[in-house]
Amino acid sequence: MHRVINLNNSTHNLSTPFCGELAQELLITYGSPLYVYEGDRLRQTIEQITKAVSYPRTQFRFATVTNGNIALLKIFRSSGWGLHANTPGDIYLGLKAGFDANEIVYSGSNLNRVEMEQVLDWGIKTLNFDSLAQLQLFCEVFLDHAAESLSAGSRRTELSKTETQRRREADIRLGLRVNLPETGDSRIGVRPEEFADAIALTSKVGLKLGGLHFYRGTGTNATAAFTQVIDTVLVTAQKLPDWEFLDFGGGFGYPYHHGGAAFDWELFGAELTERITRLGREIDLVIEPGRAAIAGCATLLAQVVSVKWQAEKQIIGVDTTVANLSVPSVHGGYREVVCWKKADKIYTTDICGNTTYSRDYLGKNCQLPALEVGDIIAILDVGAYGYAMSSHFLHRPKPAEVLLENGTHRLIRQREDYSVLLANQVLN
Numbered sequence: 482m483h484r485v486i487n488l489n490n491s492t493h494n495l496s497t498p499f500c501g502e503l504a505q506e507l508l509i510t511y512g513s514p515l516y517v518y519e520g521d522r523l524r525q526t527i528e529q530i531t532k533a534v535s536y537p538r539t540q541f542r543f544a545t546v547t548n549g550n551i552a553l554l555k556i557f558r559s560s561g562w563g564l565h566a567n568t569p570g571d572i573y574l575g576l577k578a579g580f581d582a583n584e585i586v587y588s589g590s591n592l593n594r595v596e597m598e599q600v601l602d603w604g605i606k607t608l609n610f611d612s613l614a615q616l617q618l619f620c621e622v623f624l625d626h627a628a629e630s631l632s633a634g635s636r637r638t639e640l641s642k643t644e645t646q647r648r649r650e651a652d653i654r655l656g657l658r659v660n661l662p663e664t665g666d667s668r669i670g671v672r673p674e675e676f677a678d679a680i681a682l683t684s685k686v687g688l689k690l691g692g693l694h695f696y697r698g699t700g701t702n703a704t705a706a707f708t709q710v711i712d713t714v715l716v717t718a719q720k721l722p723d724w725e726f727l728d729f730g731g732g733f734g735y736p737y738h739h740g741g742a743a744f745d746w747e748l749f750g751a752e753l754t755e756r757i758t759r760l761g762r763e764i765d766l767v768i769e770p771g772r773a774a775i776a777g778c779a780t781l782l783a784q785v786v787s788v789k790w791q792a793e794k795q796i797i798g799v800d801t802t803v804a805n806l807s808v809p810s811v812h813g814g815y816r817e818v819v820c821w822k823k824a825d826k827i828y829t830t831d832i833c834g835n836t837t838y839s840r841d842y843l844g845k846n847c848q849l850p851a852l853e854v855g856d857i858i859a860i861l862d863v864g865a866y867g868y869a870m871s872s873h874f875l876h877r878p879k880p881a882e883v884l885l886e887n888g889t890h891r892l893i894r895q896r897e898d899y900s901v902l903l904a905n906q907v908l909n
């Protein structure tokens with residue numbers, strides 16, 4: 482549905498993402514609860530991040546793990562970004578959104594053989610592996626694929642270099658996700674001392690190991706945590722004789738606490754560019770931001786269905802649940818909750834979901850005015866790991882998603898109904 486909206490309405494309270502009239506109009510049109518994305522804001526963030534890294538051979542790859550809505554992925558595509566896929570499902574969504582396989586980087590973990598074959602069948606060319614076992618499995622599957630494209634009688638171990646094979650090899654870009662002791666304990670990644678074995682594996686099948694993938698941490702706003710390790714990462718990368726690309730990310734933070742520390746893209750971009758330029762060697766730089774790119778462009782709207790007081794504390798019941806947005810309660814993250822009501826007095830308020838699940842809180846100790854049944858609340862910054870982490874736990878269908886763009890709003894994902902609870906069940 483397309484309707485004209487006004488984002489600059491005079492009653493717009495600056496602590497809310499858009500005016501209260503629009504919030505009401507959206508809930509009347511699409512129902513509650515509702516994920517609302519601001520397309521223009523998303524484009525601005527993409528542009529800001531892109532401009533911050535001036536190194537000319539930079540490719541941005543949006544981490545689809547954070548949000549897989551096709552309409553939003555198309556915005557990344559039209560802004561010149563590719564995708565980072567954590568799983569085969571991320572690749573599937575990316576291809577459906579119109580990305581070319583060449584624009585998708587796979588950097589994931591623990592694929593089985595069938596999935597590895599699928600990834601290769603889809604034509605993914607840049608792949609970062611996080612263990613020698615995964616690299617070895619890839620090499621075996623690659624060899625099988627190459628053998629299939631040769632004459633029927635060829636045996637895997639006697640593979641001769643045909644033109645087809647040579648072309649495939651030239652296309653494939655393999656990298657290792659490095660596990661640096663300097664950045665703490667992690668189950669993921671290959672230690673530098675394993676590089677020699679990794680190179681031996683790939684050279685056996687005629688492939689080069691040209692990439693180093695580095696993930697600093699999860700949602701880190703301390704820019705220094707990234708800049709301080711650049712030198713170590715670059716020194717480590719040079720342990721790969723065929724090194725030709727550096728893949729950095731994600732883990733770039735987003736300031737969920739408004740006014741708090743924010744990741745400094747300009748500083749990070751300048752330092753990374755300066756260090757890579759100083760190398761005196763031409764490499765490609767791949768950057769995989771997730772939450773930093775998309776968190777701030779979305780709001781979950783919900784309506785108050787119950788109000789009660791426990792002494793001075795306001796206990797608000799809303800028509801959404803932790804299953805629609807799991808981060809604040811299940812994963813301990815903070816999301817600001819605001820409303821459009823103006824009042825002199827504010828109260829410590831818990832925002833409770835519409836189930837009796839003991840962790841069904843959308844916000845705890847929020848500072849809000851006295852609310853009434855029917856008031857709208859807005860949970861901010863839910864663009865990353867919001868809908869993507871929603872589930873059917875508690876058997877509530879998922880909300881709809883709407884995109885605000887160029888003065889219009891449109892549905893980009895249908896609200897579910899109860900039929901989803903029967904999907905794939907075998908009813909006799």
Ligand SMILES: Cc1ncc(COP(=O)(O)O)c(C=O)c1O
Pocket residue numbers: 544546547565567588589696698699700730731732733769770771772773865
């Ligand atoms: C390899 C890789 N890149 C990027 C991301 C996105 O992370 P973030 O949202 O913290 O930027 C992830 C998250 O799982 C990841 O594993």
